[in-house]
Amino acid sequence: MPIRIPSDLPAQSELHKENIFVMDTCRAATQDIRPMEVGILNLMPNKMETELQFLRLLSNTSLQVNIDLIRIDNQAPKNTPKAHMDNFYVQFDDIAYKQYDGLIVTGAPLAHLDYHDVKYWDKMQVIMDWARKNVQSTLFSCWAAHAAMFHYFGKFxxxxxQKLSGIYQHFVQNEHDELLRGFDPAFFAPQSRYGEISLEDYNSVEELxxxxxxxxxxxxxxxxxxxRLVFVTGHPEYDPDSLKQEYQRDIQAGGEPVLPVNYFEQDDPSKKxxxxxxxxxxxLFTNWLNYYVYQTTPYDLTQLSE
Incomplete structure (x- = not known):
């Protein structure tokens, strides 16, 4: 079964072009099963680009997945039409009564701000506390991963x-964990961040x-x-040109960004x-949905808060 999204969400047409199977709400209503309930708390300025990236990753599963696109406040984002937000997003306060099988919290361009200087930090803390009681498994991405490590475990x-920017080789450290089932021992993933939490700090938390x-x-x-907690410091959801767009944006803003490593052919930004x-x-996301969400979540989601 595919992800289930509103019939008129713009991402649906793009996913169809990519031969990705999605199901609109009308067709899904005819199936007598209990779908997974997954929320995406989208903190990125360009909501439409980010939602498409994560929806693409969530679509490669045999499960039916209901998606709620969640916004943290009612402030209009600079790079997303107000009509899109009004039509397809729900306020966190309006779904705080619900329980979810899974929640994704995206990154945000907030690297140089202290957490307490982030305008919605108080609400972020409320959401992270709520998720511990009302979500079976929450996946935090990039900035959100660091923010959650600070909130839950006090790790600064x-x-x-220099910004860590490019495609880096990563190595599996626990081949028997279900989240990495099917992974090659070495694999590539995008990174785009200034933030850093040391390996020693992660390893110092006994439950991680x-x-x-x-x-x-x-x-x-x-x-x-x-x-119930997953921290991903990079961007496996990135499109092929995401790092290119970031690099060009930083140049246009008058900066001198480092060239993303292992990204452009022959390290030439004029090439693909x-x-x-x-x-x-x-x-990664298929394994998360299957082994960290579906295989562990109660059939009756109200049991999560008991």
Missing amino acids: RGLRE NVLATSKEGGAYIVASQDK PMVSWRAHGSL
Whole structure:
């Protein structure tokens, strides 16, 4: 079964073009099964681009998945039409009564702000506390992964002098964990961040397992032993040209960004990016949905808060 999304969500037409099977709400209503309930708390400015990236990864599963697109506040994002937000997103306060099988919290371009200076930090703390009681497994991406490590375990994030940007080789550290089932021992994944939490800090938390690392960026995938928290410091959801767009944007803003490593053919930004991460990115989210969500979640989601 595919992901279930609104019939008129713009992402649906793009997914169809990519030969990805999605089901609209009308067709899904005819199937007598209990679908997975997954929320995406989208913190990125360009909501439409980010929602498409994550929907693509969630579509490669035999499960039927209902998707709620969630916004953290009612402030209009700069890079997304207000009509899109009004039609397809729900306020967190309006779904706080619900329980979810899975929740994804995206990254956000907030690397140089202290957490307490983030305008919605208070609400983020409320959501993270709510998720511990009302979500079977929550996957935090990039900035959200560091923010969750600070909130749950008090681990501070440092900042790198140069942005970690490019496609890096990562190595499986626990081949028997179900989240990495089917992974090659070494695989590639995009990174785009200034934030850094040391491997020592991750390893110091007894209930966490570091599952995959890179030499350049340290921890990449970390999960709690009960499978209810997953931290992904990179961007397996990125499109082929996402790092290119970030690089060009930083140049246009007057900066001198580092060239994303292992990304452009012959390290020439006029050439096409080399795509080497999408298979493992898709496998990561398929494994998360199957082994961390579907295989562990109660049939009656109200039991989560008991």
